[in-house]
Amino acid sequence: MNPTIKDVAKHANVSIATVSRIVNGLPGYSEETKKKVQQSIEALGYQPNAIARGLINKRTQTIGVLFPDVSGMLSSEVLEGVENAAHDGGFSVIVCNTTSSGKRTVKYLRLLQEKRVDGIIFASEDVKEEYYKIFQEMKVPVVLVSTASAKYDLPFVRVNDFDGAFQATEYLIHKGHKVIGMIGGSEEDPIAGVPRMQGFQKALESNGLTYTKYHITKNEGYRFQNGKESLPQLLKELPNMTALFAASDEMAIGAMSAAHQLGIRVPEELSIIGYDNLKIAEMCYPPLTTVSQPLKDMGQTSCEMLVSMIKGEKQEAKSRYMPFTIVERQSVSDLHDK
Amino acid sequence: MNPTIKDVAKHANVSIATVSRIVNGLPGYSEETKKKVQQSIEALGYQPNAIARGLINKRTQTIGVLFPDVSGMLSSEVLEGVENAAHDGGFSVIVCNTTSSGKRTVKYLRLLQEKRVDGIIFASEDVKEEYYKIFQEMKVPVVLVSTASAKYDLPFVRVNDFDGAFQATEYLIHKGHKVIGMIGGSEEDPIAGVPRMQGFQKALESNGLTYTKYHITKNEGYRFQNGKESLPQLLKELPNMTALFAASDEMAIGAMSAAHQLGIRVPEELSIIGYDNLKIAEMCYPPLTTVSQPLKDMGQTSCEMLVSMIKGEKQEAKSRYMPFTIVERQSVSDLHDK
DNA sequence: GAGAATTACGTAAACGTTTACGTAGAACGC
DNA sequence: GCGTTCTACGTAAACGTTTACGTAATTCTC
Numbered sequence: 001m002n003p004t005i006k007d008v009a010k011h012a013n014v015s016i017a018t019v020s021r022i023v024n025g026l027p028g029y030s031e032e033t034k035k036k037v038q039q040s041i042e043a044l045g046y047q048p049n050a051i052a053r054g055l056i057n058k059r060t061q062t063i064g065v066l067f068p069d070v071s072g073m074l075s076s077e078v079l080e081g082v083e084n085a086a087h088d089g090g091f092s093v094i095v096c097n098t099t100s101s102g103k104r105t106v107k108y109l110r111l112l113q114e115k116r117v118d119g120i121i122f123a124s125e126d127v128k129e130e131y132y133k134i135f136q137e138m139k140v141p142v143v144l145v146s147t148a149s150a151k152y153d154l155p156f157v158r159v160n161d162f163d164g165a166f167q168a169t170e171y172l173i174h175k176g177h178k179v180i181g182m183i184g185g186s187e188e189d190p191i192a193g194v195p196r197m198q199g200f201q202k203a204l205e206s207n208g209l210t211y212t213k214y215h216i217t218k219n220e221g222y223r224f225q226n227g228k229e230s231l232p233q234l235l236k237e238l239p240n241m242t243a244l245f246a247a248s249d250e251m252a253i254g255a256m257s258a259a260h261q262l263g264i265r266v267p268e269e270l271s272i273i274g275y276d277n278l279k280i281a282e283m284c285y286p287p288l289t290t291v292s293q294p295l296k297d298m299g300q301t302s303c304e305m306l307v308s309m310i311k312g313e314k315q316e317a318k319s320r321y322m323p324f325t326i327v328e329r330q331s332v333s334d335l336h337d338k
Numbered sequence: 339m340n341p342t343i344k345d346v347a348k349h350a351n352v353s354i355a356t357v358s359r360i361v362n363g364l365p366g367y368s369e370e371t372k373k374k375v376q377q378s379i380e381a382l383g384y385q386p387n388a389i390a391r392g393l394i395n396k397r398t399q400t401i402g403v404l405f406p407d408v409s410g411m412l413s414s415e416v417l418e419g420v421e422n423a424a425h426d427g428g429f430s431v432i433v434c435n436t437t438s439s440g441k442r443t444v445k446y447l448r449l450l451q452e453k454r455v456d457g458i459i460f461a462s463e464d465v466k467e468e469y470y471k472i473f474q475e476m477k478v479p480v481v482l483v484s485t486a487s488a489k490y491d492l493p494f495v496r497v498n499d500f501d502g503a504f505q506a507t508e509y510l511i512h513k514g515h516k517v518i519g520m521i522g523g524s525e526e527d528p529i530a531g532v533p534r535m536q537g538f539q540k541a542l543e544s545n546g547l548t549y550t551k552y553h554i555t556k557n558e559g560y561r562f563q564n565g566k567e568s569l570p571q572l573l574k575e576l577p578n579m580t581a582l583f584a585a586s587d588e589m590a591i592g593a594m595s596a597a598h599q600l601g602i603r604v605p606e607e608l609s610i611i612g613y614d615n616l617k618i619a620e621m622c623y624p625p626l627t628t629v630s631q632p633l634k635d636m637g638q639t640s641c642e643m644l645v646s647m648i649k650g651e652k653q654e655a656k657s658r659y660m661p662f663t664i665v666e667r668q669s670v671s672d673l674h675d676k
Numbered sequence: 677g678a679g680a681a682t683t684a685c686g687t688a689a690a691c692g693t694t695t696a697c698g699t700a701g702a703a704c705g706c
Numbered sequence: 707g708c709g710t711t712c713t714a715c716g717t718a719a720a721c722g723t724t725t726a727c728g729t730a731a732t733t734c735t736c
Contacts, residue, residue, distance in 0.1 A: 001396075002477075004722055015686045020724060028684060045475060050452040051398065052722035054389045056691045058339075062432070062453075071418035071634070073411065073617075080409035083435045092453060094400070094430045097421045114388040115400075115430060137383065139340075224621050253621050260623045279411075280618050283562050283591050285598045296409070342692055353716045358694060366714060390692035394721045682733070690724085697719100703712075 003044040012040035023048060054116065062092045063306060064112035065121045066105065070097040073250075073278045074295060075123065078145060081299025082121055089307035091118070098125060109134045119306045121145055126191065127152055141309035145302040146293075147191045148319070155309075157302040159324045161192060164291045165199025168245050168273050171289075171326055173207050176335030177243035177271060180204065182216040183230040183255055185247045192222070196247045196275065214238065222247060227254025232262070243271035243332065249278045249290055256284060256331070267333035277327055287329035294322050341382040350378035361386060392454065400430045401644060402450035403459045404443065408435040411588075411616045412633060413461065416483060419637025420459055427645035429456070436463065447472045457644045459483055459637075464529065465490055479647035483640040484631075485529045486657070493647075495640040497662040499530060502629045503537025506583050506611050509627075509664055511545050514673030515581035515609060518542065520554045521568040521593055523585045530560070534585045534613065552576065560585060565592025570600070581609035581670065587616045587628055594622060594669070605671035615665055625667035632660050 005023075009016040014033055021028050022037045029037075040046075054060040065082055067075040079095065086093045094117065096108040109131060112120065119141045122131075127149040135142050135154075144156035172180050182200045185193035197216055204211040214237040219226040227246055231254075234244065246252035252274030256266050264270050266286055274281060277292035301320060343361075347354040352371055359366050360375045367375075378384075392398040403420055405413040417433065424431045432455065434446040447469060450458060457479045460469075465487040473480050473492075482494035510518050520538045523531035535554055542549040552575040557564035565584055569592075572582065584590035590612030594604050602608050604624060612619060615630035639658060 006722080016723080017687080017725075018685060021685090024724080026725095030684065033684080047448070047451050049393075049454060049722050051389055051392045051454050052691090053724080054691095055387075055393055055693085055722080056724050058691080060389065070421055071414045073414070076409040076411070076414035076417075079414075079433070080435060083408055083433060087435075092432045092434075092449060095417070095421060095433050096430075097418060097425075110385070111430060113385050116387060116389050224617075250621070257621065257623055257625075279409075279562075280621060283588070283595065283618060284622055285595055287595075344692075354693080355695080355717080356715060359715090362694085364695095368714065371714080387692050390721090391694080392721095393692080393723090394694050396721080678735100680733100680735080683731085685729090685731100687726105687728080689726085691722105694720085695718100698717075699715090701713085701715105704710080706708100 002049070003046045004049070005046070007044055008037065008040045008046050011044060012037045058116070060116050060118055061090055062094060062115070062117050063119045063121060063303070063310075064094045064096060064108070064115075064117040065123065066096045066098050066108060066125070067123045068098050068125045070095060073280065074146070074276060077278070077295035078123060078299035078302075081296035081301075082145075082303045083299075084296075085300045085303035085307065089304070091303075091307060091310075106130060106134070109138075113138050118310045119143075121302055121306060122154075123147065124192075126189075127154065141306055143302045143306045143309070145298055146295075150190060155305060156319045157298050157305065157322060158191075158320075159293050159298075159322050161195035162199040162202075164275065164293075164324045165196040165245065165247070166203045167199075167324075167326060168275065168291045169200045169203035170207065172243040172245065172271060172273060172332065173203065173209065175243070175271065175332055178209060179238055179241045179243075180209070180215070181234045181238045181241045181244040183227050183234065183244060183246040183251045184216045184218050185222050186220055187218055192247065200245055219251070222251055224250045224254040224257070227251030228258045229254075231255040231258035235262075241270070242335070243273070246272065246274050249274040249276040249281050249288060252288055252290065252331075253280060253284050256286075256288070267331050271332040273326075273332055281327075282329065286331050289329045289332045290327060292325045292327045294324070298322050340387075341384045342387070343384070345382055346375065346378045346384050349382060350375045396454070398454050398456055399428055400432060400453070400455050401457045401459060401641070401648075402432045402434060402446070402453075402455040403461065404434045404436050404446060404463070405461045406436050406463045408433060411618065412484070412614060415616070415633035416461060416637035419634035419639075420483075420641045421637075422634075423638045423641035423645065427642070429641075429645060429648075444468060444472070447476075451476050456648045457481075459640055459644055460492075461485065462529075464527075465492065479644055481640045481644045481647070483636055484633075488528060493643060494657045495636050495643065495660060496529075496658075497631050497636075497660050499533035500537040500540075502613065502631075502662045503534040503583065503585070504541045505537075505662075505664060506613065506629045507538045507541035508545065510581040510583065510609060510611060510670065511541065511547065513581070513609065513670055516547060517576055517579045517581075518547070518553070519572045519576050519579045519582040521565050521572065521582060521584040521589045522554045522556050523560050524558055525556055530585065538583055557589070560589055562588045562592040562595070565589030566596045567592075569593040569596035573600075579608070580673065581611070584610065584612050587612040587614040587619050587626060590626055590628065590669075591618060591622050594624075594626070605669050609670040611664075611670055619665075620667065624669050627667045627670045628665060630663045630665045632662070636660050 098105040124146045148156040184197045217230040274290035277290045281288040436443040462484045486494040522535045555568040612628035615628045619626040
């Protein structure tokens, strides 16, 4: 098997305690023995065993990350940030794909509990009571990213969706649009669904434009297909609509795709603004104007928060709203120009 | 702290050995004590400590996955498959983002070694000697996904890129195209770069079409931007080109984007076929015809192979070429129809 | 130059499991 | 009824570390 600290000790003719001290940079040995031991380590190719270490330190230097959809573009950008910060902080990350079904989440949480992860990042999903109980049992820090919890006091990192939607809508209004529709998410979704619809509604109303429930189509998810199917619906309700706000980039691009098929030119006949700023937003044609969530940053800061909580620096890290921006590309036209 | 096996033993008035046997389903106790112990486990909320278990079993039930670009769409789809299979096999996955630079790869490999992962999945990157040495030191199974190694005998899971490129090109030829360009990857890349160019060349030549080095633009990467910049170049060399094969979907979509800007209609004036079949392939407009790599499947089977190697079922799992297919969408026109 | 403080180690317990081995009692064979 | 084989446990070592504590030798203090 791999050489252990004992082998090194024997080889260098010292005790294991001394080797341990040298490996961990603790004081208590001469320069001479240090060299001797380091040579033995080299010679044997010794690598400390993190498992044994974890057992005694009660620290695994590992965090768990739960995503409802690992392969989703949103998740993967957040993951990149998380992984980055974790690595910088000396942690590894175990990814768990909860597949947006509850049963698997609990299984994963139990697994992470058994593996004694030092902390958890929980993404894009609502925190159910069941989950929260396990969090408490585990007694490890948890931070929510791209979600939040009304019921439980857990630190989160996200953008203010109400404001984001509000400003996206006002952006369209300022471009001279008067009849604006929205492709929305789910009314059941208190995180990304409802606030974006409310922001949209508020923007219309505070700018003196009419708002009815027919201005929004509701969807189960936030996928391409949802957007594609929503456009015709919306068009039926609002035939003279000149612009629309989609609650996700995927839906926005779905709508663009539907528009192409219907022979509606974007942005000449229909302006579209999205939400997320995924990588695809600049790849589609026309490039999508959208509300940019700093996804990677969000992953990164959430992980930094978690790490500092683990290290005990901040017992109660406080939640953060991340800044969003509207990135202007070419899917929105300015009616004033005509 | 969390209750340990000792606490359970005390609570149930048995020895820790008995508790261990019951927890692990080994024989050697009466139904009566089993019940008693299970009740104690319930009462205390005992969860076995996987770290302690790992220490003694020399099995962590964890695998490491190395990607050069975690947030890339290709990686994330593969990751989903890997995660899935790992979970089914009772393993957790630690993700590592090697960021396509070598230095970090070695650091990660060392880390995985310290954490005593049971196996490694290595994706989309060339296996350098340095890495291979560590693989050997670690003495754990490794499987390559979406890559392969000429020098080292490591099992891989991938598609045959030469064939894929060949068929993609023939697809265009069968649609009546005579002047076909390619947006290629890197000549330095023996995995995804060279074989795809060779497949392209071979297809042209065996169908009696002219091939020159000007038929291919070479690129450092496989990204959107590479494709976008390549189209004008290619058009300069081949002004009467009617179709092109891009070595990745991102590049294909980059080319589509450039075409839009240049006022070239796809597919009427220019047909484009991609490679990968990422999710964006069906989201762009027009939807991209492309050669489909079963990304998720590849992740899944590579992980299944790894797990069975870990379990010792197959000492030497053999490499697998996965089937690709050409999925026809709307970015290629049939010249015979005119 | 004697006592105190410091340095440079070594010893052994602890972390939470698994498991080889031992053993007392029960069941069995005849 | 006596030896044998099971059954149902318990004991203790082992996995590879960290670390509190002990101790001998060295250095310092005056």
